[in-house]
Amino acid sequence: MKNTKTEVLVVGAGQAGIAMSExxxxxxxxxxxxxxxxIAERWRTGRWDSLVANGPVWHDRFPNLEFAGLDAEEFATKDQVAEYFxxxxxxxxxxxxxGVEVTKMTRNEGRPGFTAQTSEGTIQADYVVAATGPFQKPAIPQIVPETEGLQQIHSSSYRNPQQLPEGNVLVVGAGSSGVQIADELRASGRQVHLAVGPHDRPPRRYRGQDFVWWLGVLNKxxxxxxPQGAEHVTIAVSGANGGHxxxxxxxxxxxxxxxxxASVYRDGVLEFDADLAENVSRGDANYLSLLDEADAYIEANGLDFPEEPEARELGELPACISDPIRQLDLAAAGITTIIWATGFMVDYGWLEVDTFDERGRPKHQKGVSEEAGVYFVGLPWQSRRGSSFIWGVxxxxxxxADQIMIQRGYAAHPPMKQPAALSAATF
Structure with missing residues (x-):
């Protein structure tokens, strides 16, 4: 593949790159x-063994191919998702x-396009699409020093309870990944602490429809x-065990x-913010608000959906929420492993163009970069809330693709002919 020329070079063959190719x-x-x-490597090796997609297969797919062998309301396993792609x-x-890695991408000097250095040679391209997705570099807060003798792993490196040393576990982060990993570890017999931050908590299903349907018809x-202040709020929802x-x-x-x-670690003791009850309460409010909107939608449209009053029964507030632990001696609690379910950072070190902010995040509008000819696909909130989901990407x-077509049209337009010099008599 040495010295190859193409019009568009797409980097990454996960869901974003495959959609781009189509x-x-x-x-x-x-x-x-x-x-x-x-193909779809993150689904293969960047997830734990029992992971399933968070949306049912009727919704969490591309429009032009259904998942084979699965009922519409089922949740595909990670391996089934990889096979699908x-x-x-x-x-x-x-x-x-x-098996081809792009190590460096630069804009050509004095001529259009870009040059990509790859593990198999050089590629010239008129346009570049970075489709490496949002899960590039695990984000692990520098709270507990690595020298403390604890096993600390990111959720992307977790596979199953058997891989962990004996002992109890602290899971930090209560989005979909953190919640499901914590529950799996609890079911395996481990004692588990779960650090809960701000989150949205939609119902998995309500009155006969999955939450993805409700977010769709309600235009969410x-x-x-x-919303302002909610840029890093995660969604706590699970497709595990049929979805709940x-x-x-x-x-x-x-x-x-x-x-x-989790906030501060000193002398073997980890301190926690006093925000647990507030985080849970706001998650409950988010949940109940969606039920209210769903009920209003059903009434406004005269739909004959089953009543579900039990969905509003939140349950008794447990002591760990009403009287939360603020400090935890990890050794005394028998904790030998910390799993950081704390999300990811982007890593575009290979893309040497001027379109990143001081934190290395792309500067773009709906994936259109500030650097002409460079595009992004697969970013969270790229154009809408659904951008991180399979169908959204x-x-x-x-x-x-439409923006590239527009730019091709501009590039193909010939320059105007210069008019003949006007004589002095014209003035």
């Missing part, structure tokens, strides 16, 4: 998709090259930006000890 193909735009590992690449006959997937609503009261009554956000990729 829309470029539909528009007759020549392109290559490079992936340093395998392999099938999609085969269906498209997409120009995907796996189309929110263009998170996350209820922190229930988790506590089942044996998980809830604590506030497909729609974002379509928009980027």
């Amino acid at each position: 829309h470029l193909t539909d528009r007759g735009i020549s392109h290559l998709v490079l992936e340093k590992d395998r 392999e099938q999609y690449v085969a269906k498209l006959d997409a120009p995907v090259r796996t 997937w189309e929110m263009s930006a998170p 609503t996350v209820n922190f009261r229930t988790l506590a009554h089942q044996g998980i000890t809830l604590v506030g956000r 497909w729609h974002d990729a379509r928009y980027i």
Whole structure:
């Protein structure tokens, strides 16, 4: 593949890169998709063994291919999702090259386009799409020193309870990943503490419809930006065991000890913020608010959906919430492992163009970079709330393909002929 030329170079063959390839193909735009590992590698090796998708397969897919062998309301396993994208690449006959890493991308000097240095040679491209997604570099807060003798891993490195040393576990972060990992560890017989930060807590299902349906008909997937102050709020919802609503009261009554956000570590003692009750209360308010909106929608549209008054029964407030632990001696609590379910940071070290802020985050509008010819797909809130989901990235990729078509049109437009010099008599 040495000294290759293509019109568009797409970097990454996960859901974002595959969606991008489909829309470029539909528009007759020549392109290559490079992936340093395998197709959908993050689904294969960046998830724990028992993970399933957070949305049912009727919704969490691309429009032009259904999941084979699964009922519409089922949740695909991580391996089924990876297989789905392999099938999609085969269906498209997409120009995907796996095992090829892009190590450096720069803008050409004195001529249009970009030069990519890869593990298999040089590629020239008119346009570049960074489709490496949001899960690039695990974010682990520097709270507990590595020298403390505890095993500390990110949730992306967790596979199953058997991989951990004997002892109890602290899970930090109560979004979908943290909650499901904590519950799996509890079910395996471990004593688990779960640090709970701000979160949204939708019902898994309500009155006969999944939460993805409710967010759709209520236009919540189309929110263009998170509410002020909620930029880092996670969604606590689970597709595990057929799907269920996350209820922190229930988790506590089942044996998980809830604590506030981890803050300071001194001499073997980890301190937690006094925000647990507030975080749980706001999550409950978010949950009840969605039920209210759903009820109003049903009434306004005269829908014959089943009543579900029990959905509003939140349960008794457990002692760990009403009288929370503020300090925890990790050794005395028998904790030998900390799992940081604290999200990810982006890593675009290979993309040497001027379109990143001081924290290395892309500066863009709906994926259109400030650097002409550079585009992004797969970013959280790229154009809407649904951008991080499988179906959402497909729609974002379509928009980027349209933007590339527009730029091709500008590039193909010839310059105007210079008019003949006007004689002095004209004036």
